[in-house]
Amino acid sequence: MNIKITADSTCDLSGALLQEWNISLMPMHILMGEESYLDGVSIRPADVFAHVQNGGKMPKSAAPNLVEYTDFLAPFARDYDAVIHINVGSKFSSCFQNARLAAQEFGNVYVVDSENICTGQGYLVLQAAKWAADGLPPKNISMRLQGLAKRVELSFVLNQLDYMAKSGRCSGVLAFGANILAKLFAVGVEGMLGSQSVLYTNAVILYHKVNIVGIL
Numbered sequence: 001m002n003i004k005i006t007a008d009s010t011c012d013l014s015g016a017l018l019q020e021w022n023i024s025l026m027p028m029h030i031l032m033g034e035e036s037y038l039d040g041v042s043i044r045p046a047d048v049f050a051h052v053q054n055g056g057k058m059p060k061s062a063a064p065n066l067v068e069y070t071d072f073l074a075p076f077a078r079d080y081d082a083v084i085h086i087n088v089g090s091k092f093s094s095c096f097q098n099a100r101l102a103a104q105e106f107g108n109v110y111v112v113d114s115e116n117i118c119t120g121q122g123y124l125v126l127q128a129a130k131w132a133a134d135g136l137p138p139k140n141i142s143m144r145l146q147g148l149a150k151r152v153e154l155s156f157v158l159n160q161l162d163y164m165a166k167s168g169r170c171s172g173v174l175a176f177g178a179n180i181l182a183k184l185f186a187v188g189v190e191g192m193l194g195s196q197s198v199l200y201t202n203a204v205i206l207y208h209k210v211n212i213v214g215i216l
Helices: 015-020 045-053 066-079 095-103 118-133 138-149 162-166 172-181
Strands: 003-008 023-026 029-032 035-038 060-062 082-087 109-113 152-158 185-188 205-212
Touching: 003 066, 003 118, 015 023, 023 066, 029 045, 066 082, 066 095, 066 109, 082 095, 082 118, 082 138, 095 109, 109 138, 118 138, 118 152
Parallel strands: 003 023, 003 082, 082 109
Antiparallel strands: 029 035, 029 060, 152 185, 152 205
């Protein structure tokens, strides 16, 4: 069975992995001033960082709408036996809701809430691609992903909190104190990322880890 794996661009997979596993991404909208860009297409993280460092306001992100998801999924639904799309966590964005509505236009598209972001989401995307390569049916893969999503925990360590403070994810006092004391901070995903905030921290991630709770 020929299964296509797709995901939101928030999964942070490298170009090499996307090519190796034939994974296609739905780009998020990045809003900078009055301009709207497509994540990974018309704008890159370095562009966002440069914008803020040069005095620009923190950008915001916006989910693709129903029509955009429908247009994105349509050719894959036509050319493949099944499509499995893994969204950024529904707590962080309306992507999952929009993609699920779009999937109703097709009879062979499965939409999965990763309940995560960045490499936490990326882990599920890669696992889906591997299961598809192993020949598992799409409904089975979808069910496995839903169970796995509840056991994936993402954490990371930042070298500074300046941009976390600029995006409202921590206080300016905390960021100032952290810089003075040269402290490193371990951050968990839950509750740290707002649905309308751009999904870049612009801090150096010194270490990140994806934990899987339980036995696969």
